[in-house]
Amino acid sequence: xxxxxxxxxxxxxxxxxxxxxxxxxxxxxxxxxxxxxxxxxxxxxxxxxxxxxxxxxxxxxxxxxxxxxxxxxxxxxxxxxxxxxxxxxxxxxxxxxxxxxxxxxxxxxxxxxxxxxxxxxxxxxxxxxxxxxxxxxxxxxxxxxxxxxxxxxxxxxxxxxxxxxxxxxxxxxxxxxxxxxxx
Amino acid sequence: xxxxxxxxxxxxxxxxxxxxxxxxxxxxxxxxxxxxxxxxxxxxxxxxxxxxxxxxxxxxxxxxxxxxxxxxxxxxxxxxxxxxxxxxxxxxxxxxxxxxxxxxxxxxxxxxxxxxxxxxxxxxxxxxxxxxxxxxxxxxxxxxxxxxxxxxxxxxxxxxxxxxxxxxxxxxx
Numbered sequence: 001x002x003x004x005x006x007x008x009x010x011x012x013x014x015x016x017x018x019x020x021x022x023x024x025x026x027x028x029x030x031x032x033x034x035x036x037x038x039x040x041x042x043x044x045x046x047x048x049x050x051x052x053x054x055x056x057x058x059x060x061x062x063x064x065x066x067x068x069x070x071x072x073x074x075x076x077x078x079x080x081x082x083x084x085x086x087x088x089x090x091x092x093x094x095x096x097x098x099x100x101x102x103x104x105x106x107x108x109x110x111x112x113x114x115x116x117x118x119x120x121x122x123x124x125x126x127x128x129x130x131x132x133x134x135x136x137x138x139x140x141x142x143x144x145x146x147x148x149x150x151x152x153x154x155x156x157x158x159x160x161x162x163x164x165x166x167x168x169x170x171x172x173x174x175x176x177x178x179x180x181x182x183x
Numbered sequence: 184x185x186x187x188x189x190x191x192x193x194x195x196x197x198x199x200x201x202x203x204x205x206x207x208x209x210x211x212x213x214x215x216x217x218x219x220x221x222x223x224x225x226x227x228x229x230x231x232x233x234x235x236x237x238x239x240x241x242x243x244x245x246x247x248x249x250x251x252x253x254x255x256x257x258x259x260x261x262x263x264x265x266x267x268x269x270x271x272x273x274x275x276x277x278x279x280x281x282x283x284x285x286x287x288x289x290x291x292x293x294x295x296x297x298x299x300x301x302x303x304x305x306x307x308x309x310x311x312x313x314x315x316x317x318x319x320x321x322x323x324x325x326x327x328x329x330x331x332x333x334x335x336x337x338x339x340x341x342x343x344x345x346x347x348x349x350x351x352x353x354x355x356x
Contacts, residue, residue: 112352
């Protein structure tokens with residue numbers, strides 16, 4: 001189990017080009033859809049908490065998903081898997097190509113991969129959106145988050161925190177207290 | 184030994200105080216390695232960013248490994264990389280145990296419902312930010328449209344999609 005987690009995250013780490021968000025579509029495919037180790041909602045929790053915490057989002061997400069699947073050892077296996085491809089590649093580059101010279105063909109490959117990352121992330125958002133329970137409240141909250149971060153320059157930490165606080169206030173004081181009525 | 188401790192402390196600070204991941208971590212890295220410690224020059228730093236763009240993995244990890252190697256060899260790169268990951272590990276461990284411990288409390292359920300409702304918006308913003316700097320010509324928009332269609336509607340594997348995008352880059356540019 002640990003070895004298979006490590007291998008899966010090694011694969012994820014090896015194809016995470018262009019920042020942590022590039023791993024979202026790959027984790028969604030491998031861990032949520034294929035292996036069904038966690039649910040869509042749990043993966044969303046992992047991403048949100050990873051964004052609200054310090055450090056690289058890709059590493060934070062792997063740690064949370066690892067804990068969720070296989071506790072502390074799972075977290076270690078996933079973190080090592082995510083980090084090692086990057087560590088090994090950079091070490092090789094640092095040792096052998098100290099003054100990095102880019103080749104024309106590599107430039108072209110990356111000119112193709114960069115826009116693909118955008119498409120992959122949006123495809124993951126689309127898939128998760130079709131699978132989650134859609135309500136006007138959630139649509140409104142997502143749009144508010146887009147406006148806050150993109151146009152008002154508010155940090156994602158505050159958006160995640162306000163989402164949590166508003167939801168607690170709403171459920172505590174405004175939503176119908178169903179559980180009490182049932183008893 | 185002194186250099187190893189400096190590396191560890193610097194990258195621990197970078198890991199602990201930069202929020203938002205990715206490019207949001209750059210100002211913090213820049214301050215520590217160029218302004219405070221003068222380990223590299225601005226030109227070398229830009230080289231590192233180019234390498235980070237072209238190699239897999241989070242940019243903070245790439246910078247830590249490269250800088251660590253340059254300052255103190257392989258031991259340096261291991262120490263710097265460990266330093267940048269450790270704060271994540273500590274914070275995420277606390278969060279996970281907190282959520283697990285109070286799982287039955289309605290408050291945890293409400294908090295998670297609240298953050299779930301904003302996170303898709305946040306991911307979309309991240310995609311738009313990348314789009315602004317990458318959709319520079321008609322080919323890149325074309326590649327994005329084709330791959331979005333394949334992955335979202337035809338259930339194409341994202342890893343094959345990245346490889347296909349590289350091939351399309353060579354053909355189209």
